[in-house]
Structure formats: structure tokens, C-alpha cells
Amino acid sequence: MHPITPYHYVFLSAALLVVGTIGVLTRRNIIIILMSIELILNAVNINLVAFSHQLANVNGQIFAIFVITDAAAEAAVGLGILIALFRNKETVNADEVDLLKW
Amino acid sequence: MVSAGDLGFFLRNIWVIPLIPLAGAAAMLLFGRRLDPQGGGHGEQGHDHHAGGGTGGRTGKALISLLCPGAVGLAFLFSLGAVVELAGRAPQARRAEVVVFQWLTGSGNFQAAWGFLLDPLSSVMILVVTGVGFLIHVYSIGYMGHQGGYYRFFGYLNLFVFFMLMLVLANNYVLLFVGWEGVGLCSYLLIGFYFHRKSAGDAGNKAFLVNRIGDAAFLLGILLMFATLGTAQFTQVTDLLRSGKYAPQAAQYFNLMALLLFIGATGKSAQIPLYVWLPDAMEGPTPVSALIHAATMVTAGVYMVARSNALFVLAPETMGLVAIIGAATAIFAASIGLVQNDIKRVLAYSTVSQLGYMFLACGVGAFWVGIFHLYTHAFFKALLFLGSGSVIHALSGEQDMRKMGALKDKIPVTFRTMFIAALAIAGIPGLAGFFSKDEILWQTWSSQGGAHRFLYGIGILTASFTAFYMWRLMNMTFYGASRVEQDVERHIHESPKAMTVPLMVLAAGSVAAGWVGIPKVFHFPESWPSLEHWLAPVFAGDPRQVAAAAEHHSAAAEWGLMALSVALAVGGILLARRMYHQQPELADSMEQRLKPLHTLLLNKYYIDEIYNALFVNGLAKGGGTLLGRFDAGVVDGGVNGAGWMTRFSSTLSIWWDTWIIDGSIRLGAFLVKLSSYPVRILQTGLVQSYALSIVVGVILLFGYYLWR
Numbered sequence: 001m002h003p004i005t006p007y008h009y010v011f012l013s014a015a016l017l018v019v020g021t022i023g024v025l026t027r028r029n030i031i032i033i034l035m036s037i038e039l040i041l042n043a044v045n046i047n048l049v050a051f052s053h054q055l056a057n058v059n060g061q062i063f064a065i066f067v068i069t070d071a072a073a074e075a076a077v078g079l080g081i082l083i084a085l086f087r088n089k090e091t092v093n094a095d096e097v098d099l100l101k102w
Numbered sequence: 103m104v105s106a107g108d109l110g111f112f113l114r115n116i117w118v119i120p121l122i123p124l125a126g127a128a129a130m131l132l133f134g135r136r137l138d139p140q141g142g143g144h145g146e147q148g149h150d151h152h153a154g155g156g157t158g159g160r161t162g163k164a165l166i167s168l169l170c171p172g173a174v175g176l177a178f179l180f181s182l183g184a185v186v187e188l189a190g191r192a193p194q195a196r197r198a199e200v201v202v203f204q205w206l207t208g209s210g211n212f213q214a215a216w217g218f219l220l221d222p223l224s225s226v227m228i229l230v231v232t233g234v235g236f237l238i239h240v241y242s243i244g245y246m247g248h249q250g251g252y253y254r255f256f257g258y259l260n261l262f263v264f265f266m267l268m269l270v271l272a273n274n275y276v277l278l279f280v281g282w283e284g285v286g287l288c289s290y291l292l293i294g295f296y297f298h299r300k301s302a303g304d305a306g307n308k309a310f311l312v313n314r315i316g317d318a319a320f321l322l323g324i325l326l327m328f329a330t331l332g333t334a335q336f337t338q339v340t341d342l343l344r345s346g347k348y349a350p351q352a353a354q355y356f357n358l359m360a361l362l363l364f365i366g367a368t369g370k371s372a373q374i375p376l377y378v379w380l381p382d383a384m385e386g387p388t389p390v391s392a393l394i395h396a397a398t399m400v401t402a403g404v405y406m407v408a409r410s411n412a413l414f415v416l417a418p419e420t421m422g423l424v425a426i427i428g429a430a431t432a433i434f435a436a437s438i439g440l441v442q443n444d445i446k447r448v449l450a451y452s453t454v455s456q457l458g459y460m461f462l463a464c465g466v467g468a469f470w471v472g473i474f475h476l477y478t479h480a481f482f483k484a485l486l487f488l489g490s491g492s493v494i495h496a497l498s499g500e501q502d503m504r505k506m507g508a509l510k511d512k513i514p515v516t517f518r519t520m521f522i523a524a525l526a527i528a529g530i531p532g533l534a535g536f537f538s539k540d541e542i543l544w545q546t547w548s549s550q551g552g553a554h555r556f557l558y559g560i561g562i563l564t565a566s567f568t569a570f571y572m573w574r575l576m577n578m579t580f581y582g583a584s585r586v587e588q589d590v591e592r593h594i595h596e597s598p599k600a601m602t603v604p605l606m607v608l609a610a611g612s613v614a615a616g617w618v619g620i621p622k623v624f625h626f627p628e629s630w631p632s633l634e635h636w637l638a639p640v641f642a643g644d645p646r647q648v649a650a651a652a653e654h655h656s657a658a659a660e661w662g663l664m665a666l667s668v669a670l671a672v673g674g675i676l677l678a679r680r681m682y683h684q685q686p687e688l689a690d691s692m693e694q695r696l697k698p699l700h701t702l703l704l705n706k707y708y709i710d711e712i713y714n715a716l717f718v719n720g721l722a723k724g725g726g727t728l729l730g731r732f733d734a735g736v737v738d739g740g741v742n743g744a745g746w747m748t749r750f751s752s753t754l755s756i757w758w759d760t761w762i763i764d765g766s767i768r769l770g771a772f773l774v775k776l777s778s779y780p781v782r783i784l785q786t787g788l789v790q791s792y793a794l795s796i797v798v799g800v801i802l803l804f805g806y807y808l809w810r
Binding site for chain 2: 021024025026028033094095097098099100101
């Protein structure tokens, strides 16, 4: 069995980032978009933890915990906005919500 | 207050005299309504004395009846005191001038004081005004007692007496003009006293308007006097004119000045051509006709001309005109009076005619005779009017003489007093009218001037007319068969004491008033009171009068003329008696034979119609149309043009605003908007497109750093 190397981590992280980015850009459901953002954030977390382990520096892991905290807060605010939006517009489709244009 | 120290109490305080009736008037007009609860109404019932008032106002009415005649009576006593004091002075010192305060002070010479002057001339006037006025006030208590507006009537009457006293006591023309306008106002108010009757209101308006014409001329005359002589104070004007110390160029204005004053007098004293208001003024209550339109106010013009005698003497042409107008008015009005059927209208025309006599006297330079006739006339004409009022009262308001007759024994006091007055006005020797009228005729006869014999002829013809129409009135009213309507007949009764006593007093005056002017040919003792001597200080230095006096030599001529006038008077009386009493059918046949003349006279020479066509419809309305066109064309045109100009300029301004100011702003906005289009395309509002841009930007940055 091959040992898990930093390449694997980097590869997994890059794959998750791409999946998340594509999800954000292509999906219309805002819940899915939020979930995709979580994917992107967690891709970054894997990277941080992997290199923390590799370099034996705990800073990366501390930073990952901050990112998780931030993601939780972001999800809470995002879902709050989503519920308010749904009450007013009765939709969760991102392309039906274009109030911020000229 | 400026006053000479040696004047007595009454002379120092002559300014109080007008204030007494003013106080009465103020009390009536301010508080009278409370005293007389039904006073706000008006005498709809005319002379219906059975209507009676409620008991509520009885004490109030009694108070009014005490207060107003009392005020005039007090003024009379005060005047009497002043005149007695005046008589106590030397003839040349009979002049009391009291300036209460300086009233108007304008630029240059224009100034007028609230000043009073009592001299022999104004003394005669104030005694007539307050004396006759008092009697008429007393009479009014009985006459107006059962009519509405009791307090209003007495308030106006007192106000009238106030203004009249101002008029005759003023020491300058401006203050005289105040009184002059004031009496005009009161005349208007009292003519229109029965204001619910349209004819009364119209008559009031007519009097007021016709008087305005004269007043305008009078005012111009006063202003001309200021301009040329520099003063309008009587004593100064008279002294200036008599001394001849006026500016030489002023002399050319004397005729014009006198003419303007005389036009003023024709308005107030009802002379041709402005006499038309006086007959209509009979719409007022009868005491008013007696006081204002017979005894006092209408004589104001005569007074004013006599007051201006120094001026008129220097204006011989105007003097001639005064005499001619006076004589013409006298015969003209007397001829109308011959055929009128309304008892008050006969008296009205008689008044106009007698005023003509007064002006005739003034016109021939015999000013004192004019005043003499004014004074005697006040008695017998007031008596005639009050007597006619008593007749009207007895007949429940009937004024048409064709519906009278045989009243001689039913209202004996009225009959007897009117009998005396009618004899007096006809010129029967011994009574007041004889002396004054005969003096006028004699002065006319003996005056200088081309036409004086002709004027005398007119005068004596008028005298016979006067006798005729007055006795026509007497015969139609008191003698013959009764033509009174049945239901009126039952109410006939003599008037109450308040009315008959003034009649009797005036009758005594009608007998005795002339005795102060007994002609010289009678050779009365020097000590006998003579109005001529009394008035002499006022008219002294009048060359024409002196010349006329010089002709007083022909005693035979004077006796002859006197006999002629008496004969004509008696003839007139007898003719009237024959035509209207003994053979009434004679009057009818005469009327038939002289139909056109009769119609002409009955319709008063159609003067009212002519004035209507000429001035009311012609000048006023026609001129009104012309002025209307001028108004519409020029005045309105100017205004409309200005409006159009404003609108036009505002249109220009709007255009400028819209296209230049707003336009430049909007152009800027348009340009900004235009340039915004390319940028706006980027802003889709879609979150994912923004995210895509971010990703693309990241990739590009990434690529840039990778392959650099």
C-alpha cells in the first residue's frame, strides 16, 4: 500500500476546489451554491492541514479551525438571507434574483 | 382763542350757539334709538294719526320732544342775548369775531379758521334760523308725533340747525362752505325721510345732485378768491375790496368770481337754471319743507350774495345777471304756481318765486332789501307751509287741492293764521310781505341800469301772480263746497296745540315783521327801528346803494307805485275769489280756452323733461356711452395692452427657460446617460456572473504569474 503523500492531498484539494467552483458557477439553486462554497472552503482546509502535518507547524491547523468557524458563520448568515429572500420572492433560484442591477 | 377784550359774554361765546343743536343732534343720532323703541321704523301711514305708537316709547318720546326743540330754543335765547349785546354797541363797532382755532393751513395764502362772525347781517340770520327753527321744532312734535322715525327726524332737524348756524356764523368762505354742504346733506336726508317711498328717495337724490353743480362752482369761486385776493375771510375780503388795495390784475377776475359764487347761490337758493330740485323736495315731511325749503336753507344763497356785496358791487355785469335771473325766476315760478293742484307744490313754486325777488333786490344793489324780504318771507312762508301741513294733517294726508274745500270752519285756527299769511305774501299794506316786496319793487324801479324798468314790470306782474295763486290756494282749500272724500271727511279735526301755537306765533310775525322796514315816505320818527340802519354797517360804502338812495327823492312816484302794486294784489285776490269761489265754472272755461298754455304751465314748462333729455339721458347717459367707449377703447385698451405685453414677455421667458436653461441641464444628463450604456451591460445583477468574472480574473492573474 502506497503511503499517502502530499501530492494526494494537493490533488484531492484541487479536485474539491474545481468541483466547488464549477458548482458555484453553474448551479442555480442557492442552497447548492452555498454547499459548493463549503466544498471550496474545505478544499482549502485539507490543504492547510496537509501542509501543517508535512511541515510540523501547528499554525496551519489553527488557521483551519478559524476557516471552519468562518464557514459556519457564513452558512448561518447565508441561509438567513436565503430564508428572507424566499419569503419575499418565493424562489431560491439565483438567476431570478437580479435586483442589484441598474 | 382770539377775541377782543371788550366783548360781552354772549358775543365772546357766539361759537357756542351752533354747538347747542349739535349736542341735540348727537344725542338723537347716537342714542335716540334707545329712547324711541319703534323709532327705527318709518311713517308708512303717512299722516295717519290713528296708527298711534306703543306705550313703550312714550317717556322716550317725551324726552326727545323736550330735548330737541329745547336745544334750538336755547340757541335762540343765546342768539338773542348776543344780538342784544351787539345792538348795545356803536353802529360801526357792531362786529364780533371769534376765532376758536386755526383749522386749515395750506401752502401760500390758503388758510381757514374755525372762526365765527356776528355782525348785523348774521344777527338777522341767526334769529330767523333759531327763532323760526324753534317754532317749527315745536310744530313737529305734533306733526311727527304719530309717525315712525321720531328720533331720526329730530336728530336730522337739529343737525340741520347746527349746520345752518355754522353757515351764517362763519367768518370765512371755507367754513361757510362747510355749513353750506352740511345743510345740503341734511336737506337730502330729510327730503328722503320717507325712504321707503321711491319718489322721496329720488327727490332727495335730485336735490343733492343739482346742488352739487352749484356747489362745484361755489368752491371754484372760493379758490379763485384765494388765488386773487389771498384770503377768504369776510372782513378781510370786504375791507380789501372796499379800500381798493387789491392787486390790479385781480380786478379782471371779479366778474368771474362773483359769477361762480352766484352759480353756487342758484343751486342752493333754487334759481334758474338749478331750481328744479325744490318743488320735488316737497316729498319730505311738511315741517322740513317749512324750515329748510322755505324759511332758512334756501335763503343761504341770498345770504351769501349779500355777504359778498363788496365783491358783487365791483362786478356790475354779474350784478345785472343776478337781477335778470332773479326776475326771470320770480315770474317763471309764479306762472307755474298758478295752475298746480298740489298744495305743497304751489307753495314750493311760490318759494322759488320769492327767492327770485330776493335775488332781484340783490341784483339791483339793494342788498339790505334782499335780506329784509328773506326775513319777512321766513315768517309768512313758514306759516303757509305749516298751515298746509295742518290742512294735510286734518285730511289724513291729502295734498290735492281739488279734494279739499270748505275747511274754513272745521279747522278755524289753521284757516285764520293762513289767511293772515296769504294776505302778507300777496302784499296787503300793513303786513310783512307788503313792506319787503314793495321795497324790492321800488329799489328796482329807482336803480341804475338799462333794464330796470323792464325788471320792475316783471316784478309787479309777479306780485299780481303771487296774489292770484295764493288766493286760489286759499279759496280751493277753505271756501266753496267740500270736495273731500267721504271717509276722510269724518276724520277732519283741528291740529293739536303743539301745532297751532307755532302757527299763531308765526302769524303775529307775519303781521309785524315788516314794521322794521317801513319806507321813508311814511315819515316815521327817526327812533323807529329800521332794518336798513341796522344792516347799514355791513353794506356801507356800496356806491350803487348810495346812488339808489339818492333817487329816493320822488315821494310821489313811490306813492304811485305802491298804489299800483296794492291794486294789482287786490285785483289778483279778487280774481282768484271770483274764479275759484264765486263762479268755479269760470276757472274751467278759462282752462278750456287756454288749453295749450294751461298744459304747458301744469307740466312746468316741461323743464324736467328737457333736463332729463338734455342732461340725464343726453349728457350723462350719452356722455356715459362715449366715456364707456373711451374706457373700453383707450383705458381698457391700455390695460389690456400692458397685460398682453406682460404675457408676451413671459412667453419669451418660458421659451428661454425651457429650451436654454432646462435644455442645457438635460443635455448634460442625456450625455451622462448615453455614456452609461456600455458600463450598464456589465452589471447584470446575477451573482453567478459576478462570480464567473472573479474566477476568470483569478485564472488570468494566475496565468500571468505562471507564464510571465
